[in-house]
Amino acid sequence: MSIDQEKSRMIKVHEKDNVAIVVERGGLSEGTSLQDGTTLNMAIPQGHKVALFPIAIGDPIIRYGEIIGTAACDIARGDHVNETSVKLPNAPALQDMPLARRSAPEAEALEGYTFEGFRNADGSVGTKNVLGITTSVQCVAGTTDYVVRRIKSELLPNYPNVDDVVALNHSYGCGVAINAPAAIVPIRTLKNISLNPNFGGEVMVIGLGCEKLQPSALLTDQPVRIYENTEAADPGANVLSLQDESFSGFGDMVDGILDMAERHLEKLNRRQRETCPASELVVGMQCGGSDAFSGVTANPAVGFATDLIVRAGGSVMFSEVTEVRDAIHLLTPRAVSTEVGQALLDQMAWYDNYLEQGQADRSANPSPGNKRGGLSNVVEKALGSIIKSGNSPIVDVIGPGERIRKRGLTFAATPASDFICGTLQLAAGMNLQVFTTGRGTPYGLPMVPVIKVATNTALSQRWHDIIDLDAGRIATGDASIEDIGWELFHLILDVASGRKLVAADRLGLHNDLVLFNPAPVT
Template sequence: MNTPNETAITIRMHEADNVVIVANAGGLKAGTLLDEGTRLLDDVPLGHKVALCDIAAESTVVRYGEVIGYALEPIARGRWINESMVRMPDARLLSELSTEVRPAPELPPLQGYSFEGYRNADGTVGTKNVLALSTSVQCVAGVTDHVVRRIKQELLPRYPNVDDVVALNHSYGCGVAINAPAAIVPIRTLQNIARNPNFGGEVMVIGLGCEKLLPTRLIPEEQVLRLAENAAEATEIRPSPILSLQDEAFNGFGEMVDGILQLAEYHLEKLNRRTRETCPASELVVGMQCGGSDAFSGVTANPALGFAADLIVRAGGTVMFSEVTEVRDAIHLLTSRAKSPEVAQALIDQMDWYDNYLSLGQVDRSANTTPGNKKGGLSNIVEKALGSIIKSGTSAIVDVVEPGERVRKRGLNFAATPASDFICGTLQLAAGMNLQVFTTGRGTPYGLSMAPVIKVSTNKTLSRRWHDLIDLDAGRIATGEATIEDVGWELFHLILEVASGRQLVAADRLGLHNDLVLFNPAPVT
């Protein structure tokens, strides 16, 4: 903690707020006088709230101009407010939400921005050139991991235009209720991940041979069509993209591996012909996500992401924000931003579906907030959600993408996902994301091998301590060294540099990549 004589730096988000958060790196000591005359009665850690007035028991605690809770006890002016002192409000009734829309006027187009990407036959553009080994069942994961190591060591050096080879391992495919209605979520997720722009349409599928999820279901439709066309015209003999380990042609593990390597080499040759070319910024499909959030997430990094999101939309590109439980308590601020009443209703429907899903598990949205979130100053999921949605910017929400679906429209999309970092990332990959921006206040080494992940810190303390893990420091906004617009533009330019392959994100430079995690709301047998 700092001395009481240090100049206090505090942040008030809205004139109606009766709290501020402390922005001094070491927090503030009891006795410190704030600019507006409040004297601290307690030591207050970085990011935590201070009462600006006396708050009676059961009276509202207000931040972002919204009620984030009710005082469980009388709170004197100058006291440190932590999560144990605040009762979370009841969830807003979805049935009372209006679908009347008042989207903001469209911002002027942003022209002249481009990046160097890989154009695909289906019209999408990749930011990486990656060979993906899709899998139809978790049983083969050990084999695919072995093969990926062999490919990287023995084959990849011969194909300099190919960035990487990855195994799309997962825990699905067998021992599951494959025909249950909710099984469509993990199945279409795997189908659409195989179509991610960064894989160039050259996906191969490794199966076992007896699994419930048939490998043929994972082949992108355009790849199946090419196989049929080639067979009919006999212009090129393409091998089947599917290889099953139980195939009787294989005699032992060595032959299985040799078969996969041979198939991989065919696809590597195809991918190696791809080269980067200039593409307009309208071909960006950027996922926005946050993890390890703190009280600064909604003050610095997420507003900067929101500004950059508006720039991408103005350039004709696509942005998706996600994480249902981190949207649920701010949904009333989003429905009016929908492009149409139908989109507003789709937003409400996704909130309702997830409420029911959580109810079946005998929990509610309060299960979202982590111990780290609270240590970082967030009292509950309501406060977290109000800071989370800011990364959506101000543009109209043009569509709602259900879990596992692909984006259909350019512009700002809500891609419904759980808030789990790994599941959200997996579903955004399935939606067609070619680059992700990820904000964190507490810190996380999260990364994806399939798409670059730009890591943005919410506070300077984290960016200094994790200097080689963070790509962009938005904490400068809190200290007045930069504006939201400054960092938003900086992020936009960084996105273009990373998408062009001219700059490596920390996660790629260090090889820090998380596994895919499917969202499977269906029964497991």
Template structure:
């Protein structure tokens, strides 16, 4: 019997769509006839669009029931539809959008679900128990890398309840216009990263001493001398300055940092997992290396998991302004109030101005890989991206680097860059992330577990040791969106409890954190 993956198959999302995507592994050849009589005029790769009817030049191309562009030239039924014959449409105007017009769906509370987490003194809950050491300036990056390696080798084995030691290096801190209005974004990002629940309120800060961004800015603690001081002062220290006059030479700097780190590790090692309600989870939803399947399989499954988490009282955020901008008309109606809807619009307008200032526009997105995966433009990408937000009402909007304020579904305004988005979601308080991909990426964060969901089974099979959940089975009819979303919800609880380790963490793969800095550099 022929495998289902080998059968000629396409997926049409909405009755009004005049394009569909090819599901069949390896794509479909010219001359292939589908059950409805559609015959392909040319070869169409897997995930790419085929015209379901003749589309005249200048006429709308419709997917998800929305216009994703206009035809550059006449497109025949059965022809390949891609970035070369799709004209990018004008983005939705930001005035006269529907504001909080959709009644909130009646979502029955989901009760009785828990995970095993680390409760912090500030009330937050971690899914990992990590010693975080951040920096106030890039000048000390090499020193931090050196000392983290030593801590892992010499100290960490003595503290079995501590999962890891993570250095939070970045390129900010000096040679910057620290008083410029936009400088608030990188500064509050660094400040809120230090408050991430997975650090257990035991963050350390390593500074140089002469930088503009002083270490004391990042934690409520002034630098203390590491020599000729009392044990009580040393125990309370969270910041270390390499220019402290108590140090004589590099070895004394490292010894001093190691002594402070040991005391933080002692406190972290005393922590134990305890049963916590799902309402203590803060989950970031993100996509990267997307393809045309992302909006059909992985992202809808994530959207279903989002709704389950919200019903259970959790905090969930979705992000990526440029991958929301062209679908903003679908989101403002879901805001819980006109004020929240206006906050969405304000973030879109700010980013429009930011791109204009840089002499760029939204056509810079998608990437070549996205296009190879079947995404023709940012409109199509955005319509598939926002599905990660499910159907829950949007309760709040936060700017880049800000911390979450309320439970429920929040839009966290970030660039679409994977590593910048991940950094900003971590600063917002994320203790676990879900990341969907169609093209594949080894992306992972050392401070936060990242569950990787593939949009197609071809990727899941090829990257069998990098993918945690295959949503491609939705496209082949082997699973439903609801079944996959529920499987993801269950996996989230397992990973948050430390019972399951994500694939990239097993391999020891981690990305650097990257700040978003729209302020001037001096």
């Protein structure tokens, strides 16, 4: 992607574009002249679009070389173009979409890059060493939060190689149609979260005892070993039920959980970082609080870093179905096979049907903040979002809550919600996440490091202690997409090694898990 930047006043992405976005901080005032001869007819905020040519009602509005909508009214050259003047087009039809037609770009293998990670018995590599305590039902979440506070204050200081203890609380487990076909999504999500490489295979399960989702459903790849409140308690116990009649009072339950936790901490404390090739990275790419700069600064730089990770033999996943759907025609040709291309279309069709059942459609996206940041509709948002996937071939498609299966670039189907997407990428097995934002968000996950990349320098300066990398330098001409892409790649290696702490971890800014549950609630 080339960027035509004129005196730091506007960015026109593609030669076919009939709009450009305003770069200058604070926007541009009425009467400002641009280098191409366009004079602004009104003040236009930073990140918002200006018409570079007259656009008649019904004519296409073009950005990224693609039609993002049609003019809802006559638009004069120099006018402000926003959501009120852009009519949402129909979504691309899924039938007869070109599949696996683009040959993979020539790219040399990237060798010699490493990070210091925690190797696991199953072959995966963690970037953190965390004790995870999951639950089989929301009923026990208060207890889990209580014991986590106790473990952090009383036990964790004795185990210096363990980074953290995390409660994997959720809102599922009972009062749900657990045998409904769509219930497989939250169930496999919870199961696969416990297999995340940053937990080292030492996840504990706290249950109540009477819930529909029994702990055995969360540990199908591991033996279920029940904690018994006796002197001969199993040292490898990984499941404790509060309703076990051997417990007398809340204090007894807590003592049992602390006892079980200490045995798991002892095992985790024996883990040591060791040098691992960059091919062991499993990176989730996500955006939230996006603006019009997302698709020209942060996301292209992330896409460049995506290609570097893939060239190094690593794994990258991109997600957010509703922010892919309107650009799907640009992705299906990149599939490595017609089967992978069809799997992309199947996920789009499934989500179309899901929204229709809920009497909603894709026009519910973008958010008010996205629009204030210059994004007019979901088509424009999608075209900027998919750039995170770089140019690598798409090797696989996984459904919500499934684990990543192949090295390379994978589309992991998720909703666009930041919290649900993060939860599902965690279940897929990411050991690090990169999160781009233009409007700003304190989002973070305690289970994996989250590198936050600002799309504009104004945000990076205003949120100087929350943002990890400023990609806005691309818009001002102080750095190229390649510069920031390499900078991000090296930052990923440093963070994965524990050499650098992301802002969210330094400040303790962590979001709760949010399950995607398309099944009925009883």
